[in-house]
Amino acid sequence: MRQRVNVCGEVLCPEPACPKHLALIRDVSASGVFLYCNLDPPIGTDLTVTFTMPGAEGYVEVFCRGKVVRRELYPAGAATGIAAKLYRQEISALS
Numbered sequence: 001m002r003q004r005v006n007v008c009g010e011v012l013c014p015e016p017a018c019p020k021h022l023a024l025i026r027d028v029s030a031s032g033v034f035l036y037c038n039l040d041p042p043i044g045t046d047l048t049v050t051f052t053m054p055g056a057e058g059y060v061e062v063f064c065r066g067k068v069v070r071r072e073l074y075p076a077g078a079a080t081g082i083a084a085k086l087y088r089q090e091i092s093a094l095s
Helices: none
Strands: 003-012 021-028 032-037 046-055 058-072 080-093
Touching: 003 032, 021 046, 032 058, 046 080
Parallel strands: none
Antiparallel strands: 003 021, 003 046, 021 032, 032 080, 046 058, 058 080
């Protein structure tokens, strides 16, 4: 089930010329994530996404890896909407 989170996070692609980018994580599920970022990766690009969100008993850190499956392009200067299908997701409690 998709969960709307609206939290800040970071996105990293594997290319050396692709540094970390700040992102707004809109929603996440066990199989995917949708975020806004000043990055325009081609469909099929691998991404690493990390963010912190509230959990049942405090905050958790989420680490995801996935492939870009959809992009929503907006006018110049606006962040790109990026949907990624996840193939790895780790969640750990923050102490």
